[in-house]
Amino acid sequence: MFFPFVPPVRRLPAGSAWLLVALLLAGPASQAQQRPVHPAAGRPLSLNEALDLARTQAPHLQAKAYQVQAAEADIAQTKTQRLPSVRLSGQVSYGSTNAVAGTMLPVGTIIPSSGSLSGVNSYNAVFGSMGTALMEWSPVTFGQYPAQRARAEAARDYAQADADNELFTQQLRVAQTYLDLLATQSLRQVREQDVRRVSILKKTITRLALHGLRPGVDSTLARAAEAQSKLALVSAQEQEADRQARLSTLLGQPGATWQPDTLYNRTLPPALVPPTATHPTLGLQQRAVDLGQARETVIRRQYRPRLSLLGATWGRGSGLGSNGQTDYGLAGAAPTRFNYAVGVGVVFDLLDWPRVQAQAKAENLRTQGLQAEYQQQQLELSNQATLANQRLQLAAERARQAPLQLAAARQAYRQKLALYNSGLATVVDVTQALYGLQQAEQDQVLTANAAWQAVLLQTAAAGDFSFFFTPVTP
Template sequence: MLKHFLLLGYSMLCGILLCYGQENPTPITLHQLLELVRQHAPSLQTDAAALAIRESQIKKTANNRSPDLYLSYQTNLGSNNNVAGPYFGFGIVPTNNRGVRESNNYQPVSSNLGIAAFQWEFANFGAYRAQRAAAEGDLAVEANKFAQAQFDLQSFTIYSYLQLLKLTDLSIIQQRSIERNVEIHRSILALAKSGIRAGVDTSMAEAALSQARLQQIDLKNQENQLKIRIAAVSGLQVQEVIPDTAAEHILFQQVTALPATLQETNQHPLINYYQSIVANQELKEDLVRKSYRPKLFLSAAVWGRASSVNSVDEFLPLNQGIGMQRGNYLVGLGISYNLFDRRRQRLDLALTERQTMRASKKLAEEQVNVQTNILQAKAEVSAAEERLHEIPRQVKAANAAYRQKFSLYKNGLTDIVELNVAQNMLYRAETDYITAKYNYYLALFHQVIAQNNVDPFLQLFN
């Protein structure tokens, strides 16, 4: 008896685990999918990193005002032979003080030098402010580019979700077509066995059934491909990408009232992006003007030296050149201005102004494109709405025609060709209805995208 209870308990446990393992994933709403895309999309993470780079660039630019303080110490060993006369050091000729004699003396001399040098470009007539403004302009461009990327990814997500709902509905229509073909095939088999119908009708029915199943396979492949693309940007597993079909029914009930609420147009992120480019180019023009202005410097230095050669040109032991024998300090104000920079400034400014002009023309072009897209989307909404109102009549008529032809066929009053025509007409009407419905959704979607007025459309999915 105990063994029977144990077996029963084991069977129930296995059944529960099996049911749990086969539990269907919960459908995901459009709002949930959009939030996952914002958090996990690889392209947004890349753009966010680029935005962080621009923020770091502002901090780096702000540090341009900081002074420089150099510390240097050196100990040297070498000869001390020199002649009178000037020369350019070019940064590579070693300095050798005094040592002007009748002949060379290659006896080694030790020396050392320690210095602390301070230099600060404390004024450049607005160049620092222009550098900061240009860096902030770069940040504004990157921020608007990031906003545009978010907008594009949001558009892609909404479009893909609608396409996924459409493929789900088309799969349901295709399944109905398969069931009708199975029903026709079953009837033909019964009629063929009784000798009422020829065997060729059976072959034609099998071919139609096979074609319907192949179309179902193609739809399933399209759905899987779309799910893979959605999973790539949302962080979900492919099997977790299941659209909420209940939300689509609510959407269909409410969507016809949406166009009346879409008259208000917001600034499109693409326009914001190109406006920021124009503004940034103008800031760069100002930077070019101010970067060639004079520069004022404050310089100071403290240093000490020692040498193993004394003031009367006696060569002392090398250890006498260690330590500090003499010390000095120096403070000064300076101004620097290159008189030949005027031509360079004009050339740089002309180049930057042309870049600004190009950015302005691109902005005007995109403004025209956005307005054109809005007008085209509104026209498409109107046409799609008319098609959506007309197609249900086609579906109703095609369904009645199919039922009549099927009844006539079973009674021997028509042939398989006319029945297939009626069946294909019904299938076409059903798919046309699904296509018209989602074309209406997409037309509205294109309008809200062109107007940057997506929120009213998203609220229909609540």
């Protein structure tokens, strides 16, 4: 059965808050778990219980919740970018006092040589000091701060939509595996019943062959039929073990054995119209588009200037006196001159336009690709909804025909067996009738299950998992 489990990329659906609260509060408990969680002894595991276990125990759902928290933290970090920057620095140095006039461009590491030009080259060293406090605040960025904030919020919305989509996908996987396990258990029971029936038939044929009433080849064919029946049972047991392990993994429970509720093998779902809802996968895809557009806005606004308010104060000490003396010793390490300055600065990279345009174009093309993926996802979900309706109609027809097939197959088997006991039919006729009975029994036990799987496919296409429980909720 096909489900839209492709995670490409809603307003946020109902249940978003529950996802964070349930997963994050259950995180420490799930990390501390040491043993499987099971329903009460002797009671089947309901589908609702299975979904609750998966919601609170599955590690990858908890990982998605932490990603949402991290995105929230990024928003908080973005808000702090509006705060002013205050940098304090200080140093004490010991070095020569030669100064050279001239201009140096700000490339690499610059070691300033302050003071007036000395008459001669001297290697006499003195102590010096410098302490600064520089404040810079950019209250006007011409939309750069709001764009960064919008990008952080779009990233948070995407993380939330990703968590919601993963939760919905997990619910679908759990329900699918739950129904598959129930179907394989029913199939295994049919195989066990068939093994018992074939074993009795083999004993009867062998006894008739030993008394010379039937040819010896009949007993050989009977043994082959018994072996084939047992092999079919082993295959069913392998499938059941595989579904058990898969369900345990989805529920976050190591080495558990589950007994699903047989309700989904005993009752047929009524025909219902799926609700109109925003599909989580489409919601995730739309959030990806929104995030791409927010990134493009940030890139384009990088070209805008920044207006900054500046303020600074600093103190300067030097072991070189105004008369050129250099014998002040450690006294030069103490600041002796103090200054302050305030100002307004504008930073604008005039030639940055080609780089910004190229980056923005690349981001815009990526966003257009995400929009195309959104349309593709819409198409797939629409076709899946049509397929689900067709499967549900076919399941209803199968439910009408399966009992008739089973009754006819049972009658045909009894008739062939009676004819064989009377010597009017061959063992091949009996085994063919037996095979028809096996298929009829298998179709009968899987009829209701197949109908519920069709409803699950409808649920996957609709994007609202509550729809699946509508037929069985009082």
